Each structure stands twice: as C-alpha cells, then as structure tokens.
Amino acid sequence: MSTATARPRVRLPQLTLVQRLGLLLGSIAFLVPLLIQIPGLEPAGHRMLAIFLLAILFWVTEAIPLYATAVLVILLQVLMLSDQALVGGVGPLPPAATYFATLANPVIILFLGGFLIADGAHKFGLDRSLAAVMLRPFAGNARLSLLGLMMITALLSMFVSNTATTATMFAVVIPILAALPKGPARTGVALAIPIAANVGGIGTPVGSPPNAIALGALEASGQGISFIGWMLLAVPLMVVVLLFSWWFLSRRYIAVDTPMSLELSADFDRSPAALIFYLVAGATVLLWLTEPFHGISSSTVGFLPVVALLATQVMGADDIKRLQWPVLWLVAGGIALGAGIGASGLDVWLIGLVAWEALPLTLLLLLLVAVSVGLSTVISHSAAANLLVPLTLSLAIGLPIDPTAVGVMVALACALGMALPISTPPNAIAYATGEVPTSEMIVSGVVIGGFGALLLALVMPSVWDALGLL
C-alpha cells in the first residue's frame, strides 16, 4: 500500500525590518556610485564602489544569507568588471575566470583539507576521545578543571571550526554542567567553552574563516604567510588571552570548593579506516608545521588529505557533501571583493579620503582593532573580516608598518568580538543552554575581548618585530 504523504511545504523565512531596510538601502547604495560622478575615482572604481557598498549593507543587515551575498559579489564583478561585463568602456578588464577562480582559491583548498580532517575527527570520535584523555590530568580541582576544559577546547578549535568545537565540547560538558550546583559555576563553565573556542580559532590558518580571508588577501598581494608562520604570529596572543580568560572566569564564577567531576571515557576507534585517518591527519598536520623545511605550500598540503582520504575510501561522497560549503563560498566572496578593490583602483581612492598618515600609528592601530572587534560583535566574524581586511590592507599601503601585520591584526581582532549571543555561533550555543544570562556574556565578552584588543594593538606589533617575524 502506498502512503499518501504530502511533500512538506517549503517555507520562506519572514524578512525582519532590519533585513527589509538592508535590501532597500543596499540597492540604493549600489545605484549611487553608478549614477554620480565621483572626482578622483576611476570609472572601474565607481563600479567597484557600488558593489562594495552593496556588500557592506547586505553583510551587516543579513538582508540575504551571508553566502548569498558572497556569490552575488562574484556575479556582479563578472557582470560589471570583467571581460564579460555587460557595459564596457572602462578600460581593460580582467577575464571573468579570475573572479570565478576565487571559489577555488588556494586558501579555499587549504580549508577544504582542514574541514575534511575536522569532519573525520568527529566521524571517528577522535575529538571526544582526545578531550577525555587530555582532561584527566585536570581532575580534582574545579578551577584547574576549567583550565583543562578551556585548553582542550582551544586546541581543538585550532584545527576544527569554532562552532563544531563548541558543539562537541558542550556534548561532553552537559553531564558535567548538570552535576554542578545551579548558578555561577554553571555560567562560568558554559561561558568558558565559547570563549576558548573563539580564542583558539585564531591559532592556525584553518582555525576560523577570518584567518583564511586575511591569508587570501595577503597572498593576492604577494605577502603569503606559511602555516607555521601564522602560528608564530597568533599563538602567543592566543595563549595569553586564554590564560587571562581562565583567570577572569574562575575568579568570577568558580568558587574554590566547587565540586566538579570530569570522568569521561576515551574510546579510540581502532578500525582500519580510523587508523588510516589518524595517519593521514597526523601527516598533514606534520607537513603543515614543517613547511620551512620542505617548502610545500600549506594549500598543497591541505589537498593531500582530500585525495588520500577519498582514495582510501575512509571518507566518501557523503563526506564531501557535508563539508561547510556556505563557509567556503563566504570566504571566496571576501577574496573576490578584496581582489576587485585592488584591481579597480578603489583602494587608492579610499586611502586618499582621510589623511591617515597624520595620525600616530599606535592610535591608528587601536582604532583599527576597535572597529574590527566592534563590528564582529554585532555581525558574523567572517563577514566582518570580508569587509575590513581588503579595506585595511589598502590603507596599510600608506603606513609605516608591514601590511602583513595589519592583515593578521584585523583577522585576529575579528575573533575577539564575542560579547553578545549573536556575535558568534559558539556564543549562540552557550546562550541556548540557558545557563548564560546575556548580561554575563556581555561582561565577560567586553573584559576578555577588550584585554585581547589592547594586547593586539599595543603589544603584539612590538613582539612580532622583536621576534623578527615580519
């Protein structure tokens, strides 16, 4: 007998007022540079400015999904700024293929490898087993346990997306949370995980999308950074901010005598498929860390696990489909935007708008970091990086500082915006557990984000200089 089951209705989401406004203002802002002649801006620059303004309004208001704006940016660049432009007459334009190529930019390939390894780690239960093993030495003392939780979360988050790390760690932690007395201790633990995941994400190029956006933009301007090079720049900041967060959270929320049990069982998969996975993942990470010795770029290394895991059938077509394509496309849109701003002469015009060189460098860096943290608190970290990285890299041309430092700084600052439930998916998860009041998230986010921002703007440039990293 056949079942008379209806095809479920596809529901379009209701647009919020902000989204409607975003659609309207974005469309108007798109038209203005096309209709008005701006002195000092080349014809191609006008078109790029139109696309950039549209991207700002759409990404900030999320008028359409973030990844939809990203592909819209690429399409508009093809239609307005390539050899296939609908209206010519603005001088020689690059082939359309250069814009489409951003979807397979080497940084995207690097992320493809990172995502596949992260998904495999989950598929074989490696993430949970590692967490269980590494938490054991921290058992006994509640504050020490919190440190253990945060360190493991950050370590996982260096290689796995911040969101997936948070989801995994909450699955581990929910029984621990339930055993804690209601109140501050639960809040402290539930806050520690998203904070550690956000901070850990800055540690490696594959840790979170803003890193990829900065890397892609720097590579486009011939200033690529190796995997280990990125880690040397970012890990010191990561460790200090992490330790500070632990100190702050444990003082504020965890009484010394809080009982906390961390009895987790590690269950390492020893099937042949899992063993091949461990080998491939281990080899990939090792090759990433040793780039200065063998010279194979991190993107090429990132493609290695893709080939090896698919060829050995440890992972298959379903795993490819499950990869976070929306994130990859969002990054590609950011890279395309950056490339367009550089190629159209819009960057030169933007720098000319303000006499940046008249400001003291320290103040300028503080401003840069503050804007990045502020914007990424209210919009997606990746979208904030997509907008700010190309802007600040153009700005850096006229400054007495290495553009690499500026690019990395903006990417790292975009990770520090974590004062609201909407700031990042990890925060949204923590908020959804019901253990974290918004007010506590604001307090911890402002204190820890603020500490990280000051460190990043005032101390890190000298540290990088002193270590000879730039």
Place this chain on the structure above:
Amino acid sequence: MKLALLILEDERPVREALRRDLVSFARHVRLEEAEDVPTALEVIEEIDAAGDRLALVMADHRLPGTSGVDFLIGLAADDRTATARKVLVTGQADQDDTIRAINEAGLDRYVAKPWQADALCELVRDQLTAFVVAAGVDPLPHLAVLDAERALAIVRERGDL
C-alpha cells in the same frame, strides 16, 4: 517561532493527566489540546496562522466522529503538517487500526494507556528532536526540550558563518 504539541483526547481527565505529565515542556513549547477532530483542525489553523510549527501530535484513537487514526492519515497528506511527528496514545486501537496508522499515516510511536510519566517525557523529547532534524528547524531556540547531543550535531555542520 514556537514548536507546538497537540494533544487530541476526548476524555478530560486523560487530557489533564497528559498535560500534567508534560508540564516541564510547557515553558518552551506551545501545548495545545483538542477534544475532537474539528477542534484539532481549528487549533492547527491557529498554530499555522501564528507562524508556529506543529511538531508533535499525540492522538487518541476512539473519538466522537472522526477517529484518531483517520485524523493522523489526514495530517500526513497535508503539506503543512506532513513533517509533524505522529504518536497514538490509546488503549483501544485494534490491529487493523494500528496497521493503517503505521502504513498510511507514517505513525512514529504508539503509547499504550496507562503510560509512565518519565518514559512519556523521554518519548516527547525524542520526537521533538526528530521533528527538528527532519524539518530543518534551527534547534538552538528549542534546545531545552531537545536531545542536546542530536540537536548540537545539526549545529556542528553549520560551521563558522
């Protein structure tokens, strides 16, 4: 948007017992009751009009007028309610009714009266989670009434957008 749970039961004491046992869900889920099929259809209209989603129906079989099984078969054919999870809560459905409920309405669970309160809550949590997974609803606003492990598995695949 809230998830809605509809109890279809003609006997008031049974309805009240169900509501009492599911009280822990009431803070996060829209709990609705109906004593017969026409009322149930009205309630579904209201849920839909308010922009909420019917996630779970717990229906008795023996009702005045249309039977619970026929009601569930109707839900399966309606594009608004096709994804709703369907549970029969009854002591009086014979084998033929039960077979029709499974084959034609895609029945998800069968609860025999009398039920155990704890087991019922587990079942509701499990079914709400199954609805969220199948309907592609964002699980985070409803995390309190879901199986956290399965709900977080959906979130994990989103990545850092």
